[in-house]
Amino acid sequence: MQPATMTPPRNKVDSFESPDFYCLDDLLMAEHKLVRSAVRDFVKREITPIVEEHAQRAEFPVQLVQKFGKIGAFGATIPTEFGGGGLDQISYGLMLQEIERGDSGMRSCVSVQNSLVMYPIYTFGSEEQKRKYLPGLAKGELLGCFGLTEPNHGSDPGGMVSNFIERSDYYLLNGSKLWITNAPIADIAIVWAKNDQGKVRGLIVERGMEGFTTNEITNKWSLRASSTGELVLQDVRVPKENMLPEAFGLKSAIKCLDQARYGIAWGALGAAMECYEVARRYALERIQFNKPIASFQLVQKKLAEMLTAITQAQLLCWRLGMLKNEDKATTAQISLAKRNNIEIALQVAREARQMLGAMGISGEYPVMRHLMNLESVSTYEGTHDIHLLILGAEITGIPAFK
Numbered sequence: 391m392q393p394a395t396m397t398p399p400r401n402k403v404d405s406f407e408s409p410d411f412y413c414l415d416d417l418l419m420a421e422h423k424l425v426r427s428a429v430r431d432f433v434k435r436e437i438t439p440i441v442e443e444h445a446q447r448a449e450f451p452v453q454l455v456q457k458f459g460k461i462g463a464f465g466a467t468i469p470t471e472f473g474g475g476g477l478d479q480i481s482y483g484l485m486l487q488e489i490e491r492g493d494s495g496m497r498s499c500v501s502v503q504n505s506l507v508m509y510p511i512y513t514f515g516s517e518e519q520k521r522k523y524l525p526g527l528a529k530g531e532l533l534g535c536f537g538l539t540e541p542n543h544g545s546d547p548g549g550m551v552s553n554f555i556e557r558s559d560y561y562l563l564n565g566s567k568l569w570i571t572n573a574p575i576a577d578i579a580i581v582w583a584k585n586d587q588g589k590v591r592g593l594i595v596e597r598g599m600e601g602f603t604t605n606e607i608t609n610k611w612s613l614r615a616s617s618t619g620e621l622v623l624q625d626v627r628v629p630k631e632n633m634l635p636e637a638f639g640l641k642s643a644i645k646c647l648d649q650a651r652y653g654i655a656w657g658a659l660g661a662a663m664e665c666y667e668v669a670r671r672y673a674l675e676r677i678q679f680n681k682p683i684a685s686f687q688l689v690q691k692k693l694a695e696m697l698t699a700i701t702q703a704q705l706l707c708w709r710l711g712m713l714k715n716e717d718k719a720t721t722a723q724i725s726l727a728k729r730n731n732i733e734i735a736l737q738v739a740r741e742a743r744q745m746l747g748a749m750g751i752s753g754e755y756p757v758m759r760h761l762m763n764l765e766s767v768s769t770y771e772g773t774h775d776i777h778l779l780i781l782g783a784e785i786t787g788i789p790a791f792k
Contacts, residue, residue: 437492459530490657495616507534573619
């Protein structure tokens, strides 16, 4: 194996330019490009220099939370009157694309705060709840998590056993939620549970409420720089004013998941772009048989297929973003993009790892970290197969989940 110094590590490369084979930048407004540039600079300055060390230690860089707030990464599409950025969906997508170029765990933190915490409070919450929570969440002074998945109910959230009983001026909440991003460090949790009639409702649970505890999940091979945990709810007294008044049934939770899946489609594209660019530069610099490996047919084939796949994903993201801006994007359309773009990103990452040879598994490059992270991204917010079934139901009109 050649020493690591034969090829400079990715984090020593000073610039990054998005692949843009179909000139999609021509379709972006100046605001979009400004947001992308600002977040790209943030990733280069704040995430890239530290993320590998944090991943090796399996530690989330908690110092980034308020920094995300300062650059407007939290509540990007929430109206400014509640502390949000008031941005459109394309700007938000580009923001997540750039953050996941840094690391999927960082994008997961931002996605959860935006789509699974601030979105349900803004969409289903009371005016008082919006005023109380959204400004602090936007600034990164508060961090939230989303409690839907349970130990025995992942792809079938309707089977949840978490429940609450109505008392005089509070709800008595019991249950547990597993594989929850941000859980160990979250200040609030949006918890979905059934009432005594079996109807699903959303509740805002605050850190410090008696009976509410969180446990961190360790020994992960994926999303190692992300904070993942369990919510434990034992006779938690949740004030009645903490129920989301407009959240009725599992369909409300699914609306939140649609927001998250949209962001994931853009984020996975960012991870694919990073792996492609690392592989392309490595191929031009790595000398074997007295010439760069980029001169070999099989390497060029890999690069051509990577660029084609990334271009397809870019077109999907752009069109889906336009549909989201018009409030026309359907659950099935979002599912298609989420599943497709993660599949593309995984394939690009695997090919990039092969092209880098032994260096592909080294922390000197981000490829293996992205590859491991994407295995989790492929699972959460609906697995690869669940999204195929969502599309299958849309195509045939016959749900195959049961």
